[in-house]
Structure formats: C-alpha cells, structure tokens
Amino acid sequence: MACSSCSTGKDGQPRGCKNNGTCGTDGCNKLTVFDWLSNMSLPNGQKPFDCVEVRFKNSRKEFFRNVDNLPLSIGDIVATQAKSGHDVGMVTLTGELVKVQMKRKKVSPEDDTVPKIYRKATQRDIDVWQKCRNKEEEIKKRSREIAIALKLEMKLSDVEFQGDGSKATFYYTAEERVDFRQLIKDMAKAFGIRIEMRQIGYRQEAQRLGGVGSCGRELCCSTWLTDFRSxxxxxxxxxxxxxxxxxxxxxxxxxxxxxxxxxxxxxxxxxDFPSQDSKLLTKKGIAFCQKTDIFKETLWFSYKDDPATWHALNKEQVLEILEKNKKNEKIASLEEYAEENVVEEKMVFENVVGQDSLTRFDRPKKKRKKKRRKNRSKTTSNA
Structure with a gap:
C-alpha cells in the first residue's frame, strides 16, 4: 500500500512522504481501519455517536469527544485536547464503530473524562506540527549522544512531539531500572521543551520502528497486530x-x-494423538516415541536397545497397541505393524522437456553450400 506522495517519481526514484507510514492521505498508514458502516444511514431520531478515534504518530490512538458536533470524516486533521496545550492528529474512525472500539479498549462511552476535540486543524496548526515532526530525527540523535555521555544503559528508540511543539515524548527500552533525572535536565536545557520519558517493551519498539520480516512482508505488529500475547x-x-x-x-x-x-x-x-511420552510394550523390548507427524498421522518408534532404527506406525495402530498394553498384552514386535505401512514407490519417469526438441533454438545447418560444392566437383571432373 502506498499513497500518492509515497509513489515513485518520473525518473523511477522513490519520492516518499518521509512520514514513516503516517502520511496525511491515509493511504499507507499503520492500522488503517475500514468503516463498513459509512454508507448506512442511521434510524430516524437517532443521533450519530459523538466520539471519534484519532491517531497520532505511528500506532498511538486515542478517543475524543466531538462536543461541538463538527462534521468530521476519516482523514481530517484535528486539534485535540492535551494535558497542557493541544495536540494534532488524524481522524481514523467515526460513527458507531467507535463505540465498539471503545468497549474493546475498556473505555466507557459515557465517561466524562474523555478529552474533547477543539477544532479542525488550521493551516497554522499543520505548519507547526510538520515543523516539529521534521526536527524529531535530529533531536533523537542528540538525545542519544547525551545518554551515551551519561553512560546510561538504555536505548532511545523514538521521539514524538506534541502538536503545538511544547512537549516531546521519548520512548526508550532498557533491561533494568534507569535513573534518567540528569538526562531530563540536560535535554530540557538543550532543546528548551518539556520532556516526558516513556518505557516500552521490545515488541512495542519494533511496532513503532517497523520493518520487513523473514517472510518478506511488513511486520505484523506495525501493520495490523494490536495486542501482544506471550x-x-x-x-x-x-x-x-x-x-x-x-x-x-x-x-x-x-x-x-x-x-x-x-x-x-x-x-x-x-x-486424538497418543502422548509423545507413551511407551509400547513388545516381546522384543520397550519402544519409545521419537517423532510425530500430525499431517500424515504417523508416529515413529524405536526400541530402547536400538534407538537408531525407527519404525513408522500410524495413529490407529499405536492406539491399538496401547489398548493391548493396558490389558497386560504384549505384541510380538513393531516390525509386524510397520510392514503394513510400507508402500512401494514406483519410479515414474516423465519427459520434463515435453514434446519440444532440445535443439529447437539452434540455428539450422546450411546444407545448400555442400550441395553446390559437390556440383562444382562433378563439373570439374566431367571437364
């Protein structure tokens, strides 16, 4: 997925919106939501739900109450209430689906403490917001240098500015507890803004940074995965x-x-499978399970005295032997059951090339010249 500003240019070089998947067109955003109720009209007399979902940098989403009944739709840039000042984000969901999301995040729709939306962002708000976003990489680099100078065992992974530029939140990971009081003082003095430190886990760090997994696709945590199970x-x-x-x-x-x-x-x-710790009692000795194939419903057993030799038994055969063992009956050997599962593999030779000749791409030999040379030799001999 990519928006118009993320596509390639005329010379084939990627242009990129430089927003790391958080561009304003909502075409390449993380955790993009499809509102399947947008084309359905509400019943007569029912008012639309007055809360909306707003996304900020990366995957941080919060709910806000539309007190002034502003006509908002997905993709609108809005100025929202913050602890001090205001923040700027993008509307990602409106209508009844917001109520479902709030219940899923255990937020009461009737809660009076839900922050409110001030207004639709003006051009001045957007300019200040973009200016702060452009400074994040430089400030992140300088803050890492300050942390290294203080010899702190922590990693600053991301920086997020508030929409009005008055505060910056630094996300970090650390193995142990870190005393960053001096770090906050040095960064506040160097940057002239209020500093908030927030520790995150390693999975949340990968979610914020993004990347491509070994499967060749984008990381699940940065595209659609919202909860991290152990x-x-x-x-x-x-x-x-x-x-x-x-x-x-x-x-x-x-x-x-x-x-x-x-x-x-x-x-x-x-x-339906027997336990891998199950033992088969035979007259030749005790057999232990070495391997289980769920798809083929096959289990491999070997004798205690000969662990290198495996015998393949299907699931029904193993259950049958275990039932006999419960009745204190021992089978003669595993080989009797394993012989039933042996399938003779017939070698089938196929013409992988097909009906085409191997020399179909070769140039045909020129036979006319040889005939002419023969005709010339005959005429000279006749003369």
Missing amino acids: VSTASARYQQLALNPQKLAGQCGKLKCCLNYELDMYLEALK
Missing part, C-alpha cells in the same frame, strides 16, 4: 520446529508472534 518455546515444540533462536526470533529479539497463529490447529489435532 509466545513461549512450547509453541515451537507443539509445531515440531527446530529450537533455533536465530530462526524463531523476530526483529524485536523475542520469539515471533506468528508462532501462535497456527498453534490452536496443532493443539486440536494433537487431542
């Missing part, structure tokens, strides 16, 4: 993935969120 190595074990930290970790350094996407399907399929 991911453990058990998710990888259930899906029989190799516990390789380099492959299982995302750009945040934590386990990938996508490990939970198919976990429910695997857990549901494993309900």
